[in-house]
Amino acid sequence: MTRREKSNGKTIFQSTSPRHISLTVEASLLPAFSQLLQNGFWIKGTVGCSVKSFLCEQIGLSPEYLEKRIQTIFLDGQPVDNVETATLRDGATLSLSAAMPGLAGAILRRGGYYAPMRDQISFKGETTSASMQSGKVLVKLFNIPLQEVGPIFLRHGIWVESDKFKDVLKARADDFQRGCGDVLADGRQFEFKQFLEMDWGMGDIFLQVKTV
Amino acid sequence: MDIIRINMGASGGPKVSVVPSGEYAGLGGRALTSSVISKEVPPLCHPLSEDNKLVIAPGLLSGTSAAMSGRISVGFKGPLTGTIKESNSGGQPSQVLARLGYAAIILEGKSKGNNLYKVFINKDGVKITPDNSLKLLGNYALVEKMKGEYGDKISCISIGPAGEMKMSAASIAFTDMEMRPTRHAGRGGGGAVMGSKGVKVIVLDDTGLKNRVPKDPEKFTQANKAWVDGLKKHPVTGEGLPAYGTNILANVINEAGAYPTNNFLLGRFPGTSKISGETEAELEKARGGNPTHGCHRGCVIQCSGIYMDKDGKYLTKQPEYETVWAHGANCGIDDLDAIAMMDRLDDDYGIDTIEMGATIGVAMEAGLAKFGDADAAIRLIKEVGKGTDLGRILGNGAAVTGKVFGVERVPVVKSQSMPAYDPRAVQGIGVTYATSTMGADHTAGYAVATNILKVGGYVDPLKPEGQVELSRNLQIATAAIDSTGMCLFIAFAVLDQPETFQALLDLLNTFYGLNLTGNDVTELGKKVLKMERDFNARAGFTAKHDRLPEYFKKESLPPHNVTFQVTDEDLDSVHNW
Numbered sequence: 133m134t135r136r137e138k139s140n141g142k143t144i145f146q147s148t149s150p151r152h153i154s155l156t157v158e159a160s161l162l163p164a165f166s167q168l169l170q171n172g173f174w175i176k177g178t179v180g181c182s183v184k185s186f187l188c189e190q191i192g193l194s195p196e197y198l199e200k201r202i203q204t205i206f207l208d209g210q211p212v213d214n215v216e217t218a219t220l221r222d223g224a225t226l227s228l229s230a231a232m233p234g235l236a237g238a239i240l241r242r243g244g245y246y247a248p249m250r251d252q253i254s255f256k257g258e259t260t261s262a263s264m265q266s267g268k269v270l271v272k273l274f275n276i277p278l279q280e281v282g283p284i285f286l287r288h289g290i291w292v293e294s295d296k297f298k299d300v301l302k303a304r305a306d307d308f309q310r311g312c313g314d315v316l317a318d319g320r321q322f323e324f325k326q327f328l329e330m331d332w333g334m335g336d337i338f339l340q341v342k343t344v
Numbered sequence: 345m346d347i348i349r350i351n352m353g354a355s356g357g358p359k360v361s362v363v364p365s366g367e368y369a370g371l372g373g374r375a376l377t378s379s380v381i382s383k384e385v386p387p388l389c390h391p392l393s394e395d396n397k398l399v400i401a402p403g404l405l406s407g408t409s410a411a412m413s414g415r416i417s418v419g420f421k422g423p424l425t426g427t428i429k430e431s432n433s434g435g436q437p438s439q440v441l442a443r444l445g446y447a448a449i450i451l452e453g454k455s456k457g458n459n460l461y462k463v464f465i466n467k468d469g470v471k472i473t474p475d476n477s478l479k480l481l482g483n484y485a486l487v488e489k490m491k492g493e494y495g496d497k498i499s500c501i502s503i504g505p506a507g508e509m510k511m512s513a514a515s516i517a518f519t520d521m522e523m524r525p526t527r528h529a530g531r532g533g534g535g536a537v538m539g540s541k542g543v544k545v546i547v548l549d550d551t552g553l554k555n556r557v558p559k560d561p562e563k564f565t566q567a568n569k570a571w572v573d574g575l576k577k578h579p580v581t582g583e584g585l586p587a588y589g590t591n592i593l594a595n596v597i598n599e600a601g602a603y604p605t606n607n608f609l610l611g612r613f614p615g616t617s618k619i620s621g622e623t624e625a626e627l628e629k630a631r632g633g634n635p636t637h638g639c640h641r642g643c644v645i646q647c648s649g650i651y652m653d654k655d656g657k658y659l660t661k662q663p664e665y666e667t668v669w670a671h672g673a674n675c676g677i678d679d680l681d682a683i684a685m686m687d688r689l690d691d692d693y694g695i696d697t698i699e700m701g702a703t704i705g706v707a708m709e710a711g712l713a714k715f716g717d718a719d720a721a722i723r724l725i726k727e728v729g730k731g732t733d734l735g736r737i738l739g740n741g742a743a744v745t746g747k748v749f750g751v752e753r754v755p756v757v758k759s760q761s762m763p764a765y766d767p768r769a770v771q772g773i774g775v776t777y778a779t780s781t782m783g784a785d786h787t788a789g790y791a792v793a794t795n796i797l798k799v800g801g802y803v804d805p806l807k808p809e810g811q812v813e814l815s816r817n818l819q820i821a822t823a824a825i826d827s828t829g830m831c832l833f834i835a836f837a838v839l840d841q842p843e844t845f846q847a848l849l850d851l852l853n854t855f856y857g858l859n860l861t862g863n864d865v866t867e868l869g870k871k872v873l874k875m876e877r878d879f880n881a882r883a884g885f886t887a888k889h890d891r892l893p894e895y896f897k898k899e900s901l902p903p904h905n906v907t908f909q910v911t912d913e914d915l916d917s918v919h920n921w
Contacts, residue, residue, distance in 0.1 A: 150685065163626045163630075166622055166623060166626055167617045167618065167623060170595055170617040170622060170623070171415065171617050200579075201579065203579075204596055206596075206599045206600065209599060209600065209601050209612075209903055209904065210904075211600060227595075227596075227599045229596050229599075230579050230580070230583070231584070232584070232593055232596050232835075233579050233581075233585055233590065233593070233647075233833055234590075234593065234596060234786070234787075234832075234833070234835070235786060235787075236602070236765050236770060236773060237580070237593065237596070238592065238835075238836065239770055239773070240470050240597075240770075246772065248772070249771060249775075250771065250772065251771070252904070252909065253600065253601065253602075253769055253770075253906065254906045272595075274595040274596060274599075274620075274622065275561070275582060275588055275595070275621070275622060276579065276587075278622055279587070298822055338877075340355055
């Protein structure tokens with residue numbers, strides 16, 4: 133990473149390698165990342181595999197958790213009924229939710245009795261193991277998975293747009309000032325206020341958030 | 345249980361009669377309201393005339409210690425739709441009215457002169473007195489006045505200015521556990537009917553009375569325990585709804601591409617995460633509100649909440665999924681505080697939030713405001729509350745507003761606005777919107793245990809007629825549940841857990857000393873639907889009215905680019921059984 137001073141006195145870090153930011157925060161600040169997780173973050177891994185394989189073998193969720201707690205799944209906006217045959221393409225959007233209330237919730241539920249009532253939008257893809265390759269998936273977390281699995285994703289690290297991450301910090305700058313410990317950016321330590329004033333430019337960053 | 349009949353048009357002034365239930369004995373909630381309306385209201389009458397009736401009925405288990413039994417049904421011929429209506433609400437009055445020993449209150453006739461009346465009911469009887477100092481009071485100020493007069497152990501059923509002005513989108517408010525008028529029988533214009541009868545408020549006081557006693561108290565208690573255990577252990581009723589409320593649906597429906605945006609133009613709204621249930625719950629907690637709250641005593645699901653403003657002061661109850669959508673995505677608005685303010689205004693003026701939001705969407709399409717302009721939306725609602733010329737148009741709903749301003753794209757069925765699910769993305773819901781006896785209604789066809797739905801024969805859901813069969817069965821089951829006084833959100837737990845459905849049957853059986861089965865519940869639902877269909881037919885409704893607006897068949901909905909494809913023939917077969 134190279135450092136350059138702009139004419140307005142701000143420090144710019146220009147990098148040709150992925151930018152890695154690690155925060156340690158009080159647990160009470162985790163909800164500040166909620167909209168980031170709802171809107172979606174990238175996970176890099178192997179694509180061309182099934183949804184179940186991605187979530188259980190790559191992310192590390194147990195099959196029981198997937199079965200019992202994640203009962204509404206969308207792949208590219210289409211409700212998924214079979215996690216063993218629905219295949220992730222490179223750049224796919226995978227959204228995870230608990231079972232939902234009401235008629236609509238019952239209809240959208242994975243493998244639900246009322247699934248025919250949304251047949252026109254249901255996911256109907258199949259597994260093709262020959263197309264497995266490196267790629268990335270946009271993951272969105274809602275409600276119970278947001279609460280339960282969100283912190284796990286944050287701890288392991290997610291790829292997000294740097295300006296959206298900045299918005300999260302700015303929206304609760306005072307809270308982060310109080311509740312944020314070390315900030316590591318590409319291995320260098322910064323005070324939070326100094327870090328917030330940096331101009332990271334555009335692009336994606338690899339963000340890790342741990343709690344004290 | 346007796347029935348209170350109040351003839352508002354009796355010579356010499358309103359007359360109260362307390363009569364036995366008679367032919368309505370054993371009925372509750374929607375079964376009772378629809379029975380009375382279908383038998384006693386001439387289907388061709390004007391909804392604001394003396395011939396219409398307003399029937400307010402707790403459910404079969406209301407007033408007992410059964411959890412979730414606090415829903416109340418309001419029946420009438422709808423000023424908005426012209427059909428039979430059953431509009432349902434939470435809050436305290438259902439429990440209180442049932443404990444007072446009444447199966448229903450029926451307002452009939454029409455008061456002569458311009459007096460506005462209040463009704464007071466306690467264990468000593470029923471009193472009705474004129475009180476013109478209540479004219480045009482908002483529901484919040486009205487309830488405070490009633491507390492000042494009758495003490496703080498009361499519950500209130502009231503109308504705001506919209507009902508007094510007889511607007512077709514007017515609701516009837518029911519006070520919650522904190523005695524705020526935040527729960528509403530919203531749909532169809534019940535508030536206008538109450539206003540046409542000249543009744544502003546019904547005050548209930550059950551001081552000195554206890555819960556209704558079951559025939560078999562010990563078995564009833566056991567059934568209630570199994571019932572509560574079932575509800576608490578299910579992730580929807582035990583975790584999702586308590587934590588996030590009904591607005592837990594926003595992200596999911598948006599992801600499905602079924603979240604109507606900008607007057608049903610699109611199926612996804614970019615600002616959804618800003619107004620989602622997850623974001624709403626965090627905001628409430630941060631401001632000292634409460635995202636986990638019951639609308640009536642005995643509720644264990646607690647999907648309601650308390651919303652505070654930026655300064656930490658109470659603003660409104662947690663806006664529901666439908667309200668957040670109607671005033672949010674449907675109008676292009678992503679500001680939760682603005683949406684909460686609109687919810688407060690709707691509650692105070694006494695307006696159906698779904699109808700109001702859909703109407704503002706149509707008004708925006710007409711050019712009265714820009715999509716996304718929250719301040720303009722708030723101004724439009726205030727026009728309704730003031731009763732200006734524009735306000736009176738808006739207060740009569742989306743269909744009227746669309747007609748006045750020449751808008752083609754008006755999302756209504758039988759003149760009632762569609763709720764927060766686009767029928768092109770979820771076609772089965774479109775079947776229910778089209779064929780429900782109530783107009784476009786998302787609660788008319790709900791999920792119950794599959795063992796109910798398999799009673800009478802199992803239909804393969806993969807066949808083309810599968811969606812029609814499912815909608816039919818759901819409408820039957822909902823009609824039955826609406827008669828018990830139970831909150832519809834029990835449905836998911838009952839769907840998944842046969843033992844929880846059995847607990848519901850056991851509650852009914854041990855309370856009344858019956859031996860009901862799933863079949864009996866189905867038969868009750870069928871009976872209610874038949875009555876409602878018959879009334880609508882006599883009111884002039886035909887199969888031609890069981891349709892979505894044509895543009896849903898022609899206009900593709902992004903992101904899936906789908907149109908409504910269920911045929912008219914299939915829609916016509918829904919009620920063939």
